[in-house]
Amino acid sequence: MSKNLGRGRPQRTRVEGHELSLAATDYDIVQGIPVTSVQRTLLDIAQELSIDELVAVADQIVCAHNRSFGPKKLPIVDISELHSYIAQHRGLRGIRKLQAAMKLVRVGADSAPETQLRLCINHWALPEFICNFEIKDAAGNPKVAPDLSCPRYRTCAEYDGGHHLTPEQQAKDHDRNFLTTSLGWHQSVINKNDMGNDGLVAITKIARMLVLGGWNDPKNLARNSLEGQLYVRKDIT
Template identity: 30%
Template sequence: MTTEHPDLRRRPVRDISTRGSPRATLLDAQLSSAELRRARGHGQLRRLAHGLYTSPDHLLEEDSAALETLHALTSGSDRLVSHATAAVLQDMRPGRLDAPFHLTSPRAGSRVRRPGLVVGHRTDVPEQFTTETLGLPATHPAWTFVDLCPQLNGLLDAVTLADQMLRAPRPEFGERGSQLTSPEQLEAAVAARTASPGVRLARNAAHLARERVDSPRETELRLAILRAGLPEPSVNIRVRDEQGRTLFQPDLAFEDLRVAVQYDGHHHSDPQQVERDVARAEIAMAHGWIEVRLTNRHRAAGWQAAIRKIVDALRAHGWRPDGRIRRL
């Protein structure tokens, strides 16, 4: 009678489960090269890129392969996800998380050499500007903002991004979470990057950025108002009555002059929204405010039509220009 012995070369490797890891890490975990090959053959490991592997159970959702690859690239190292990759990871900019991935290593650290997969950067990032996002080591959003500035399309683009980062989600709109950074963190990140490319743009944008800005159009309009030499309006403040009850919340407000500016986007054509807008205007008028309502057609020629309407309202409440035009 012949006794059959199992072919151990075909047997699955037991209990293989790993998040994105480099080959060296798997071999350090007491896997042999042969076992690693068997694990791949049995589908217990999936190759992400040359020398990078993960368990299939970590590849169930959109972008999961990219996350696993980033985990493998940063695991056991001092590398940080940075630049455009960190911006997508942290919802600073829209887009898919995809190669080539941007990674920052310390100046004295090892250089990442993976053409097509990694864009490597070398700089020393202070600990206060590092964070963890989705389990990955990354540059803090404030630091990432400075990294992005050389690729942004001028001051408006930079201030729009900074405004978005400073905006806290609004529960009344069903939003959750927290703001990506604070004005203080943004200013500190700029101050720490004196010799970085794009730092001048970052500095100017951080100076002009404001909290509570709800849309890029509000940023664009606010900068046009400043360029025209008008007083700086407050952003999305709550106008209250003498009992402290909220009356309305304008997009922009010249509080001392009681002039409110509302930018009506496409959603304001909804009949129910129109009713709310009319009721808000009536409340504003009843409490001595002038409401300036603007639409997309007022954007033409650098918001010139909008500026004329705002100036007329400000003058009606006693404002007089000083003749200065700000250069932003």
Template identity: 30%
Template sequence: MSLPPGVYRPRRRRVRAHVRDLTDEDVVHHRGLPLTSGPQTWLDLATLVPPPELLAVGDDLMRRGHLHPTALARRLERASGARGIVFARRLAPLLTPSAASRPESLVRYALIDSDLPDPEVQVPVLSVRGRPVAHADLGYSRWKVALEYEGRHHAERGQFDRDLERYSLMAADGWLVLRFGRGVLGRLHAVVERTRRALVSRGATW
């Protein structure tokens, strides 16, 4: 709960009250209820959640249309001296609406935070005619290395069949596909190391 300065802060279980001097731009309304805007919410979280999760939240807000880069830039410009502002300004340019899920964002942060090249998001796989026939969650088009995070829905029959078709198309065009599941979220260093080995196997240098 965000309250303006000078207002009584309620003390109740499971309710945390924060004092915020907000402008009209920092507030939106949903069904008559005033809520902090996407940029304000993301800035508030910069002091509460670790970097990978902050990136994931920002990606999700952008994907859902609640966080526009221009509005975020305006809010961060006004936030000089605020807690977490340095960290937020460093992460803001990395946010993208193209990230499809939280796990994908966590994997992307692990790669960005390593010494590897930053991965591309939703990498197009082109046919011999130059038309996109598939997209990889993350990857490096220069070296044709793709990373795929597969959640539970990938086990559904229709999705499983589509995945097989997509992976065969990618392999036929020379792509090396690294596939990851939920088990790697607790050991993202393994993703970084396997990606490193894949890139080196393709002659990558950086």
């Protein structure tokens, strides 16, 4: 719990009191209660989180969708505003780590696992994948927008979380997969089990799709064995 400088630290049982110098952009009023704003809260937790964790949080703050199809989504804070806000608070604890994280933040990630997958792709030095790239048909009509896409190699990745297990969502996903393949793209569907061991299975799956799209795979990532790693009747290599 915090108060503005000069008003004394709050004193409550089991409460750690703080004094802060807060500007108008540092707090909001929610149901009559003053709370730190989303952007200020990001600053306050920066010292406690890793860079990857900060990227995941910031991705959710700036997430927006303005696709040709599907519902629109506005960001909690526009990414340019968030960059500007952070630049005005140099010197705070954790600010350098947050600045490093912001270089990796991208608009369009719908969940922390999607962010984790994108960062995993970066860490393994695969070609760059971008969020929600619209794949169009021959007439120029947008048909699907995968979670992550590499247009250069016509390769995309979808992260399927728990909500993809419902019959309704599975039917939608099957249609999505059919459309993606029909448009000549190479798609890899990733789930939670693929993300263990530094995402080795996920990276191998994506690398194999990239190779199909013409990538030269300089580190032979597509050749990693998947024997015993996949839920199939017989192990495959």
